[in-house]
Amino acid sequence: MSLTTSNIYGKITISDDVVATIASQAASECYGVVEMVSRGFSDNISNLWGNGSDGKGVKVTAVDNLMFIEVYVVLKIGVNIEAVKKSVADTVKFALESFTGMRVKKVQVNVVGIRV
Numbered sequence: 558m559s560l561t562t563s564n565i566y567g568k569i570t571i572s573d574d575v576v577a578t579i580a581s582q583a584a585s586e587c588y589g590v591v592e593m594v595s596r597g598f599s600d601n602i603s604n605l606w607g608n609g610s611d612g613k614g615v616k617v618t619a620v621d622n623l624m625f626i627e628v629y630v631v632l633k634i635g636v637n638i639e640a641v642k643k644s645v646a647d648t649v650k651f652a653l654e655s656f657t658g659m660r661v662k663k664v665q666v667n668v669v670g671i672r673v
Contacts, residue, residue, distance in 0.1 A: 560619045562659055571657055576624065577612025583652035584614070584628050584666075589641035591631045591672045623662040624653060631670045642666040 560571045593614030616627040646664040653661050
């Protein structure tokens with residue numbers, strides 16, 4: 558699936574994989590995030606075959622050209638979990654809206670674990 562928008566330059570289509578890669582990169586650079594984790598079994602299988610590691614830990618859903626993003630992270634021990642979740646959500650939303658020019662309706666940050 559992909560996102561599509563139009564502007565004065567024409568029709569623009571952006572792959573979900575590209576959106577996931579941008580979101581994963583933005584989230585992994587946030588303070589307190591140790592790593593992005595696989596969403597499930599299908600991510601683990603694709604990682605075994607060497608595919609799909611760029612958008613690791615991100616699920617992208619598009620409805621009426623609005624993006625709904627789910628991010629799965631492991632946080633550093635001792636950080637304020639709610640503050641880091643808010644920071645990650647804001648950073649991912651800003652990065653995606655800046656790079657794609659499309660609106661992000663919601664960013665859901667799921668904390669899978671805490672690590673030293």
